Structures are given as structure tokens and as C-alpha cells.
Amino acid sequence: MVSDFLMARQPIFDRNGKVYAYELLYRTAAGGPAGPLSAEAEHRSIVNAVVEVGLSRLAGSKLAFFNVSPQMLHSVCIELLPPDRVVLELLENTVLDAATERRMAQLKSKGYRLAYDDFTFQPHQLPFMSKVGLVKxxxxxxxxxxxxxGVARMKANGVVLLAEKVEDRAMYDRCVLAGFDLFQGYFFSKPQTVTAKGIDPQTxxxxxxxxxxNRPDVSAAELEEAIxxxxxxxxxxxxxxNSAGFGTTQKIGSxxxxxxxLGIQKLQAFATVLAASSVATPGSQACGDLGLVRARMCERMARDLNLEKPHKHFTVGLLSVLDAMMDLPMRQIVAELSLSDDVTExxxxxxxxxxxxxxLRLAKAFERGAWSGFGGGLNLNSLxxxxxDAVEGTFAMA
Structure with a gap:
């Protein structure tokens, strides 16, 4: 059941800074990791949870990378996942014996893409290079x-290379120059600029x-004038x-x-999407999506914890990505906004x-799959x- 598992996602980017796929992160709500597991019933529960939530809700039209333990690799339940939508990631503790080779060949014959996770050039890992289409x-x-x-050797063998744990823009640039095809990490959610600079007119x-x-007394007329x-x-x-995602029966021309x-919250989300589209840094659109999801998560947790003014938590989550999106220091951004002291802090x-x-820290932890600190009034099923829901909503805003 979905309530038994916590799920999040991390974007994977191509060389143009566009989202290529999402890796699905999952764990049992009880606190233990979802894999590796030995029981067929538990394997089936994990797959059913992903199927029930829906790959389209989590990844839109993109591919979904799905971690597969050595035990799960041999389970028939993974064949419930559509082969045209997923990449099965073999974990680093997978042993390439005769049974594993046969199973990998069987899955490939059914159209599944295979990847190898956490490749560190250990001798026991090298035979996998010719067995999978992608190496992380x-x-x-x-x-x-x-x-x-290793990059030169693998590229010569036609292997697609993914750099993982790319944590800043400098490492991203380094990996691009080295010849990597895909990139995964939190580099996209951090600004490259650390000193103040001029703000372009569109920003x-x-x-x-x-x-x-952010003004509580703002009127629709004032907003109309600004726009x-x-x-x-x-x-x-x-x-x-007027797009299909908003379900309007009549065309809006005013x-x-x-x-x-729309109301204030959706207009805030709209402005954040615009901020993402006004810059060309790698991952800027994914960063805008992250802000929308984070805002909803902050608001939900504030309600679960019975905190005052959940809408304020929404705003903090939404604005928390602006430094990375606009490539400006957060202090410079908040100086341009009339924010309350607690929001600024x-x-x-x-x-x-x-x-x-x-x-905000809890929301960031959820995104990374760091769920060990959750509890104490938080409804994990609700989260x-x-x-x-929030992830699915980002596709409507695109």
C-alpha cells in the first residue's frame, strides 16, 4: 500500500541542463529501507506502491530510475513496471554470476533498460560494463x-555515463568537459554566484x-498594474x-x-515559474519545480504540526529556491522583497x-529521502x- 512507503524523486539532467529522468527514492514508512528485501510479498508491495501512485505523477513523461536489489532483480514483480518508462538500477552489491547474467538478458529481451549504480572501478564491477547500457x-x-x-574507456564501448553526487556547478562543469552524458546531484539547487551582482530587467x-x-493588503488592481x-x-x-490543466470552461481574456x-498562492507559484524561465542556468526549470513542491510540503507540515499561518510556510518554501534559480545571493534577493523578519531569517x-x-529543513530532508527525523505529529501518509500531488501539479504549470 502507498501508506507503507515514503517516496521522493531526484532529477537527472542531460548535457543541455534539461531534465532527462527522475530517480525514485523510497523507504518503508516504518523506518527501514525499502531494499534490499528478501520476501516476494515485500518486493511486490514496493512495486505496487509505485504503480498505485503512478509513474506519470512522479516523473511526468520522463523516464523513472528504480533501484533494484540483487533479490528484487530475480523477482517477477519488477515486470509489473512498464519497460518503456523505467530504468532498472542494479545496486553495487549485485554479483555477476550465471543466474544474474541470465536474468539481465531476460529483462533486456523484454525491453527493460539496465543501469549499474555507484560504479567505482572495482575489479568485480568491470564485467558489468558490457552488460548494462548505462553506468552511474x-x-x-x-x-x-x-x-x-574510466570515462574514456566506457565511451569507447558505447556506455552512457551518468555522473552522480554532482553537488555544485564547478563539478557539473568538470563532468561536462570529461564527457559525461547525464548528471545527478543537488548542484541545480545551489547558486553559483556568491557576491552581489546587477539584476537584469526581466528578473x-x-x-x-x-x-x-508578499503584502497582506495587496489588491487585485495593484497586481494587475504590476503585471x-x-x-x-x-x-x-x-x-x-486558459490551459487544459486549469479546467476553465470559458476563455479568460482579462x-x-x-x-x-488564481489567488495569491497560485500567483506566487506563477511568478516562481517565470523566474525559472527567465534564466538559462542548468536545471533552472527543475529548480522552479522544486520550489513549488517544497512550498506545498512546508504548508502541509505546518498544518500537521498545528503551526500558525501555514501560508507563510508556503511562501518560505517557494522563495527558498530563488537564489539558485536567479544565481543571486539570497541576502540580495530578500533585500528586494518586503518580507517579515521571520521569513527573512x-x-x-x-x-x-x-x-x-x-x-523548511524538514521539507529539504524529505526531498533527499532523509526521512529518519520524521515523526512527532507529522502524518507520513498525508505527506x-x-x-x-505537488509533483503532479508541476507538470500542469509547465
């Missing part, structure tokens, strides 16, 4: 000289809109509200009507002791549902 190399824990030599328009949206200053902003807003229909201080900062 841990660029954080593998000596760089081994990485460079300034979005910041002014966000500034007005009207940029015709492209107005056109994008009308295009979004910015004022669109503002009334939560955004600029990663150890903020207040509830806003605490909930799972909120997460999958």
Missing part, C-alpha cells in the same frame, strides 16, 4: 584520475511582482489560466479576472531556530500524498 559513477568519492581514465519585474504578492508593465508577463499568465481566479539562515526554518 560517484564523482564525489572516486579519485578524479580514475574517473577520467527585476518578477521580483517586483513577488514583492507585491501590465510587462506584456509578456500578461500573455504568459493568460496562457496558463488579467484582472485571471488574478481573481528562515531564508538566509540555514540553522534558523524558528518554526519557519525548522519546517506522501501531498508530495505526489
Amino acid at each position: 559513477i560517484d564523482v564525489m568519492d572516486t579519485p578524479w584520475q580514475h574517473v577520467q581514465a 527585476a519585474v518578477v521580483l517586483k511582482l513577488l514583492n507585491k504578492l 501590465a508593465h510587462d506584456p509578456t508577463l500578461a500573455a504568459k499568465l493568460l496562457k496558463m489560466v 488579467v484582472f479576472t485571471a488574478i481573481q481566479m 528562515a531564508l538566509i539562515d540555514p540553522r534558523s531556530p524558528g518554526n519557519l526554518g525548522r519546517v 506522501n500524498q501531498t508530495y505526489s
Whole structure:
């Protein structure tokens, strides 16, 4: 059942900085990891949970990478996953014996893509290079000289190479130059710039809109005026509200009507999506999606914990990605916005002791699959549902 498992996802990018796939992270709600497991019933429960939530809700039209333990590899339940939608990741403790080779060949004949996780160039791992189509190399824990030599060898054999644990833009650039095809890590959610710089006109328009949206007394007329200053902003807003994802029965032709229909929270989300589209840094769109999901998670946790003003937690989650998206220091961004002191503190201080900062840290932990600290009033089933709903909502905003 879905309630028995916690699920999250991490984007995988191509060389153009676009999302290529998502790796699905999962764990039993009781606290133990979902794999490796030995019982067929438990294997089936994991797969059923993914199928029940729906790959489309978690990954949209992208591929989904799915961790497969040595025991699960031999389980028939993984064949419930559609071969055209998933990449099966063999864990590093998989032993390439005769039975494993036969099973891998069988799955490949049925159309499944196979990958090898955490490749570190150990002797027992080398035979896998010719058996899988994709290899994930841990660029954080593998000596760089081994990485460079291995990349050249694998590329010559037609293996698709994925750099994992790419934690900053410098490492991303290094891996691009080394010849990697795909990239995974949290580099996309961190700004490259650490010093203040000028704000370009398009970004300034979005910041002014966000500034007005953070005022509790803002009127629809004021928001209309702010949006009207940029015709492209107005056109994008009308295009979004008239899209199929919003379920409007009549075409909306007025910015004022669109503002009334959406409300403050959805307008904040709209402005964040615009911020993502106004920059060209690798992963900027994925970062915008992350902000939307994080905002919903912060709001849900605030409600579960009976904290005041859940909408404030929504705002903190949403704005927490702006530094990475705009490649500006967070202090420079908050200086442009009329934010309350507690919101400002939560955004600029990663150890903020207040509830806003605490909930933001929990939301970030959920995204990474670091679920060990959850409990104490938090409804994990509710969080799972909120997460999958929020992820699905990002596809409607695209």
C-alpha cells in the first residue's frame, strides 16, 4: 500500500541542463529501507506502491530510475513496471554470476533498460560494463584520475555515463568537459554566484511582482498594474489560466479576472515559474519545480504540526529556491522583497531556530529521502500524498 512507503524523486539532467529522468527514492514508512528485501510479498508491495501512485505523477513523461536489489532483480514483480518508462538500477552489491547474467538478458529481451549504480572501478564491477547500457559513477568519492581514465574507456564501448553526487556547478562543469552524458546531484539547487551582482530587467519585474504578492493588503488592481508593465508577463499568465490543466470552461481574456481566479498562492507559484524561465542556468526549470513542491510540503507540515499561518510556510518554501534559480545571493534577493523578519531569517539562515526554518529543513530532508527525523505529529501518509500531488501539479504549470 502507498501508506507503507515514503517516496521522493531526484532529477537527472542531460548535457543541455534539461531534465532527462527522475530517480525514485523510497523507504518503508516504518523506518527501514525499502531494499534490499528478501520476501516476494515485500518486493511486490514496493512495486505496487509505485504503480498505485503512478509513474506519470512522479516523473511526468520522463523516464523513472528504480533501484533494484540483487533479490528484487530475480523477482517477477519488477515486470509489473512498464519497460518503456523505467530504468532498472542494479545496486553495487549485485554479483555477476550465471543466474544474474541470465536474468539481465531476460529483462533486456523484454525491453527493460539496465543501469549499474555507484560504479567505482572495482575489479568485480568491470564485467558489468558490457552488460548494462548505462553506468552511474560517484564523482564525489572516486579519485578524479580514475574517473577520467574510466570515462574514456566506457565511451569507447558505447556506455552512457551518468555522473552522480554532482553537488555544485564547478563539478557539473568538470563532468561536462570529461564527457559525461547525464548528471545527478543537488548542484541545480545551489547558486553559483556568491557576491552581489546587477539584476537584469526581466528578473527585476518578477521580483517586483513577488514583492507585491508578499503584502497582506495587496489588491487585485495593484497586481494587475504590476503585471501590465510587462506584456509578456500578461500573455504568459493568460496562457496558463486558459490551459487544459486549469479546467476553465470559458476563455479568460482579462488579467484582472485571471488574478481573481488564481489567488495569491497560485500567483506566487506563477511568478516562481517565470523566474525559472527567465534564466538559462542548468536545471533552472527543475529548480522552479522544486520550489513549488517544497512550498506545498512546508504548508502541509505546518498544518500537521498545528503551526500558525501555514501560508507563510508556503511562501518560505517557494522563495527558498530563488537564489539558485536567479544565481543571486539570497541576502540580495530578500533585500528586494518586503518580507517579515521571520521569513527573512528562515531564508538566509540555514540553522534558523524558528518554526519557519525548522519546517523548511524538514521539507529539504524529505526531498533527499532523509526521512529518519520524521515523526512527532507529522502524518507520513498525508505527506506522501501531498508530495505526489505537488509533483503532479508541476507538470500542469509547465
